[in-house]
Every structure is written in structure tokens, then in C-alpha cells.
Amino acid sequence: MKKYLLAIAAIAAAVFFTCSDGPTDVAGGTDDHGNAFVEGRIYNPGGSPAANATVAFYPANQNPRTSATATVTATTDANGRYSIVTIAAKTYNLLCEGDSGKAFRDSIIVADDSLNLSDTLHAPGTLRGHAMLEGGVDSGYIFVILLGTNTYATTDSHGLFSLENLAPGSYQALVLTTVPEFASVETTLTVHAAQDEMMADTIVLESTGIPIPKNVSLSFDSLRKIVTLRWSKCDSTIVTSYHVYRSNSDSNTVAVKINEQPITDTMYMDSSGVWSNTYTYWVTAVDLHMSEGVKSTPRSVTMACPYVFINNFGQSGTAEGQLSGPSDIVSDAAGNFWVVDGLRSKIMKFNSNGTFIRECSVEFPAQQHPFGIDIDNSGYLYISAWRGHRIQKLDTLGNLIMQIDRNDLMVGDVSVDEDGYIYVLGDLPDSGYSTIIKYSADTTQTLSWSRNVAFGYAILAQNGRVYSATYPSIRIDIFSTMGDSLGRISVMQPGETDFIDVRDIELDDNGNLYASDCTNRLIRVFGSDLSFITSFGVKGTGVSEFGFNQGLAISSGRLAVADAGQNGQNICIHLFRLP
Known part of the structure; x- marks a missing residue:
């Protein structure tokens, strides 16, 4: 009888304790078959009990995208204690939040018995990262899911994601996408207390469809x-x-x-x-x-152009030192530039920096104006009359030294080689073809040869070769100084259909050839092996853009381009640095 009374008293005491100010327990179901009893304590960072902290248990494999509800939750009492009377036996993650921080414990195996836990709150942290689909496909459809929690993140349009205000710990993460034919990634993401960190490595979801080319x-x-x-x-x-x-x-x-x-x-x-x-x-x-x-x-x-624009020189106008329609340019041994301004029948001298020095007039018959210019080793200037019949030789002060008159020739351009021979490119109206005529320094004709094209615009005699371009400039022909054909340069490149008008030709110290194409506002560059290298130039009125580019001159690694402008704009000399 005494044993019976003691048993009743013990049961009553247990009921009284459960109904007193102990920890709160919220659990689903009352069937304890396959269930367990869990109790624990939560501490503040300094070791004191964490009162009124919320404790939640999530199945370790639960996907918060489909369900963010905890299996059970509890609140700690004044001593930091909590208890869960019944919870299904399986593996859980524990999430706890209190006034002094958060706690996380993963992979808690709850068996069919009792379990006692102890955890400490810490300052939460933030983890940021970058996830992408292989090949850089739109990354806005990627989800970063922390399994067994109530947290997941979505990447933005740049593939960046942020997991903020999380308890410190290592989380099992599932990274997946709604884009078909891409595999998901299982990984571990670690959050550190009171840290806002960026992951060092990018998470890449690989394609499961047609292979994506790699190592591009x-x-x-x-x-x-x-x-x-x-x-x-x-x-x-x-x-x-x-x-x-x-x-x-x-x-x-x-x-x-x-x-x-x-x-x-x-x-x-x-x-x-x-x-x-x-x-x-x-x-x-x-x-x-x-x-x-x-x-x-x-x-x-x-595509940064290696032909770097330096500056412009020469102002537009009709006063002394101003340009109204520059057609050609040449540099002397001192680096000075001599410019033909055909509309004003002037030859202008600028120093190597583009500062105007002086000008002189060129006297040609009526309806003829200067067009081409070259300079010999002694510093004498040679000027051709565009579509006229005369070549003039001037000293540097503009004094006439001699001239060549050819009434049967429509002159285009003139060039002088290193030996002082003069080469004139022009048209023979009676034949309809252009011709090249070679003169000695005393103006004696020594040779001539015809080309089966009309309109001679540009000629250059240098390094034992004679280069000649005509209109339309599909090619630049190359001859020996005796008129023998040495080859040709194909000016028009594959895919081009527009007319090409080469107004001048120039060589650099490496044997590269530059051709001024005024129709397309380009400077075309060819190698010493006659192969096409590149072209550069833009049509426009900007400081480095071409209105109507014509003459070329190279000096000290710089390329000068005479620009006659467009509609009166951008009349100047452009200066570029060669690579």
C-alpha cells in the first residue's frame, strides 16, 4: 500500500514539474512510436544561460524552397533549457536564435530514445559568392539552397548571391538551376562568426547536354x-x-x-x-x-589601334600659314613638313612639331594647280600640276630652278629616287592609258612605260622600286627603275566592294607600304612581302578622323596625313605615331 501511494506521489510531482515555469515545447503528434525525447541548454557567448531563445529542428535533407517549416520548435527558459517531448527519429539540423546571437548544429541523429544537447550562441555572419552555368548562360536562374534550414538565395543577373545573418557553421548546400540540361552541385558552405566574406571560388553548374567548348x-x-x-x-x-x-x-x-x-x-x-x-x-x-x-x-x-593619334596641325583658312585644300605632303632630312595647298597654289613649311615656318607661291598656267610633291637628297622640291602639263623644281625658298613641260601628258604625281631620277605619272589622252616617264636630273627623258589603266594618282620611287597606283585603285603595281614588273599589291581585300581611290603612297623604314584611300577614309598598310597588314581611319570631323585624306609623309616614326576635309571641316594635317 505504501509503495502504491509513493508511485502516485511521484506521478503527481512529475505532472506538477511539467506544468510549472519550465521550457516551452511545441511538437506535432502524440504517438511516441519511433519517437524520441530531446532536451538541451543554450548558452550566451560568455557562458551564461540564453533565456527566451528559439530552437528549431529541421530535417537535414529538407529543401527550404519547397518547405521552410520546422518539424518542432521550442523556447528556452530562464536557465537556457528547452525540451521536446516527442520528435520523430531521423537526422535533423538545429537552428537557434537568441538576443546574443545564433547557433547551428547539423546532422543531429535522433534515435528512438532520449537525447541531450548543448549549444552556444555566436554573432551571425554573411557569406557571399558567385555561381554560374557552364558557358556563362544567364545566371539569374540559379538557386543556392542550404538543406535542413529555412534559408536559400537566388543569384542576380551577374551570378552573385548573398546568404546573410546566418549562424556560424558548415552548411550542406544544393546549387541548382531551372535551366534544363545543367547538373546541380552539392557542396559545403561555411559561415564564420561576425564575418562578411566572399567565396574565393565560383560554383559552376556543368552542362549535361551538347558539350560546351572549354578552355576558350x-x-x-x-x-x-x-x-x-x-x-x-x-x-x-x-x-x-x-x-x-x-x-x-x-x-x-x-x-x-x-x-x-x-x-x-x-x-x-x-x-x-x-x-x-x-x-x-x-x-x-x-x-x-x-x-x-x-x-x-x-x-x-x-581593339586598340597601334597607330596612335598624336595631334593635328595647320589651321583651316586662306591667310598665311592656313590651309584650304592640302593635297600632298613630304618631309625633309631635318624632319620638317612641306605641304601642297592646291586651292591656294601654295607650298607651306612646318617644323617637325607642326609649327608654321613660311610659305611660297607656285606659278602654274591658268586652270592648273599644284597637286603632288617630293623632295630630293639635296633638298629641292618637285611639284606636279594636277591634270596639267608641268613639273616644277624649286629651292626651299620657292625659287624656280627648272621645269618639265609635256603638252601630251595629263600629269598626276611626281617622285624622285635616291639617285636623283624623276618619275612622272600621268595620262596619255590619245591612248587612254596612264604612263610612267623617267627623267634624269637634267630633265632628259630616259625611259617610259605604259599601264593599261587610266588616271594616274600616286607614284613613289624608293629603294630601287617604283610604286604606282591608279583609279580605281584595285592594285598598286611595282616596277624596277627600268620599268620591269616586280609584282603588285592587291589593295581591295576580300569582302570589299566599294571603289578604292589611293591618293598617295609612302614607305616606312621597315619596308611597310602605306596607301591613303580617300574614298573609304582609310590608311591601308601592307608588309614588305606585299601582304595586307591592316587599315585604320574613321570618316568624320573629329580630331583624329578623316574628311578627305590624301598625301602621306613619314618622319621619325610618325605618319603625317594631309586632309582636305569635308564641306570645309577638318582641313588639317593629322599626325600619328607608328607602332
Whole structure:
């Protein structure tokens, strides 16, 4: 009988304790089959009990995107204690939040018995990172999910995500996307107390569809303006060819396929870009069924022109030292520039910095005006009359030394070689063809040869060769000083259809040839092997842009371009630094 009374008293005491000011427990269900009893204590960072802290248990594999509800929650009492009378046996994560911080414990195995836990609150932290789909596909569809919690993040348009105000600890994360044919990533993300950190490595979700070309690299030949793309070969049992896409960041953000035929190699070269523009390139793979995969990681380049603009000189006007229509230019041994201003029948001298020194007048018959200019080793100037019949030789003060008159010739340009021989390019009206006439220093004709094209515009005699361009300037012919053909330069490049009008030709110290194309407002550059290197120039009225570029001169690694302007604007001499 005494044992029976003691048992009743014990039960009553237990009921009294449970109903007193102890920890609060919120649990689902009353069936304790396969359930457990969990109790624990939560401490503040200094070791004191954490009262009124919220404790929540989440299944360790729960996805907060589909459910962020805890299985059970509890609140600590004044002594930091909590208890959960019944909880299903499985693996949980514990999240706790109190006035002094947060706590996290993962992978708590709850068996079919009792469990006692102890955790300490710490200052929360923030973890930021970058996640992307392989190939740089739109990253706005990526989710970073902390399993067994109530937290997940979505990347922004740049692939950046932020997990803020989290308890310190290591979280099992699932990174996935709604974009089809991309695998998810399982990883561990660690948050440190009171830290706001950026992950060092990017999380990349790999494609499970058509392979995406990897290891895409870009190199840029700044002299020839050639972009070369290379990439690793994809599985040949799946991929048969590749495509290359390009977008212009300065004028068009749409990626456009630029290869005309499927690419079977793992390299592609592009020379169709424009100086000073920024381009982005992608590579895609094509499978056996001609289906195209996702674009690769992008590669970008800014096409900085190696022919650097320095400044302009020569003001537009009709006063002394001003230009109204410069047609040609030459430099002397001292680096001075001599400019032909045909509309005013003037020859102007500027020093190497572009400062005006003096000018002199050129007397030609009526309806004729000076056009071409060259200088010999003794410093004498040779001036041609455009579509006229005369060549004049002047000293540096403008005094006439001698002249050549050819009434049967419509003169275009003149050049003098290192030996003092004079070469005149002109048209023979009776034949309809242009001709080159060679004179000795005393104006005696020594040789002539015809070209089967009309309109002679530009001639250059230098380094034992004679270069000649006519209109339309599809080519530049090269001769020996005896008139023997040595080859030709194809001025028009593949894909070009517009007329080309070369008004002057110049050589640099490396044997590269520069041709002034006034129709397209370009300076075309060819190598000593006659191959095309590049072209540069922009039509416009800006300080470095061409209105109507004509004569060329090279001095001390600089290229001077005589610009007759457009509609009275931009009449000047442009100066560029050669690479």
C-alpha cells in the first residue's frame, strides 16, 4: 500500500514539474512510436544561460524552397533549457536564435530514445559568392539552397548571391538551376562568426547536354587587327563542328554568328573588327543531328589601334600659314613638313612639331594647280600640276630652278629616287592609258612605260622600286627603275566592294607600304612581302578622323596625313605615331 501511494506521489510531482515555469515545447503528434525525447541548454557567448531563445529542428535533407517549416520548435527558459517531448527519429539540423546571437548544429541523429544537447550562441555572419552555368548562360536562374534550414538565395543577373545573418557553421548546400540540361552541385558552405566574406571560388553548374567548348582563349594581333580564338576539342562522337559568335559592346549587344561555314578545327581567326571597338566572342558546338549547344564562356577584347593619334596641325583658312585644300605632303632630312595647298597654289613649311615656318607661291598656267610633291637628297622640291602639263623644281625658298613641260601628258604625281631620277605619272589622252616617264636630273627623258589603266594618282620611287597606283585603285603595281614588273599589291581585300581611290603612297623604314584611300577614309598598310597588314581611319570631323585624306609623309616614326576635309571641316594635317 505504501509503495502504491509513493508511485502516485511521484506521478503527481512529475505532472506538477511539467506544468510549472519550465521550457516551452511545441511538437506535432502524440504517438511516441519511433519517437524520441530531446532536451538541451543554450548558452550566451560568455557562458551564461540564453533565456527566451528559439530552437528549431529541421530535417537535414529538407529543401527550404519547397518547405521552410520546422518539424518542432521550442523556447528556452530562464536557465537556457528547452525540451521536446516527442520528435520523430531521423537526422535533423538545429537552428537557434537568441538576443546574443545564433547557433547551428547539423546532422543531429535522433534515435528512438532520449537525447541531450548543448549549444552556444555566436554573432551571425554573411557569406557571399558567385555561381554560374557552364558557358556563362544567364545566371539569374540559379538557386543556392542550404538543406535542413529555412534559408536559400537566388543569384542576380551577374551570378552573385548573398546568404546573410546566418549562424556560424558548415552548411550542406544544393546549387541548382531551372535551366534544363545543367547538373546541380552539392557542396559545403561555411559561415564564420561576425564575418562578411566572399567565396574565393565560383560554383559552376556543368552542362549535361551538347558539350560546351572549354578552355576558350583569345589572342589579339594589334598590328594586323586579327583576333584568334582557340578551344579544346569536344568529344568527336558527339560534336561534328563549331560556330563562333560575336557581339559589339559599343554598338550592338546581340551575339551574331560570324563564321560562314561550320568550323571543324579548334581555332578561328577574325579580322573584320573595327578599331577602338570592344567585342565579345563565344564558341558553340554542333552535334551529329546539327543541333547547337550552349555558348561557351565569353572572351572579350578591345581593339586598340597601334597607330596612335598624336595631334593635328595647320589651321583651316586662306591667310598665311592656313590651309584650304592640302593635297600632298613630304618631309625633309631635318624632319620638317612641306605641304601642297592646291586651292591656294601654295607650298607651306612646318617644323617637325607642326609649327608654321613660311610659305611660297607656285606659278602654274591658268586652270592648273599644284597637286603632288617630293623632295630630293639635296633638298629641292618637285611639284606636279594636277591634270596639267608641268613639273616644277624649286629651292626651299620657292625659287624656280627648272621645269618639265609635256603638252601630251595629263600629269598626276611626281617622285624622285635616291639617285636623283624623276618619275612622272600621268595620262596619255590619245591612248587612254596612264604612263610612267623617267627623267634624269637634267630633265632628259630616259625611259617610259605604259599601264593599261587610266588616271594616274600616286607614284613613289624608293629603294630601287617604283610604286604606282591608279583609279580605281584595285592594285598598286611595282616596277624596277627600268620599268620591269616586280609584282603588285592587291589593295581591295576580300569582302570589299566599294571603289578604292589611293591618293598617295609612302614607305616606312621597315619596308611597310602605306596607301591613303580617300574614298573609304582609310590608311591601308601592307608588309614588305606585299601582304595586307591592316587599315585604320574613321570618316568624320573629329580630331583624329578623316574628311578627305590624301598625301602621306613619314618622319621619325610618325605618319603625317594631309586632309582636305569635308564641306570645309577638318582641313588639317593629322599626325600619328607608328607602332
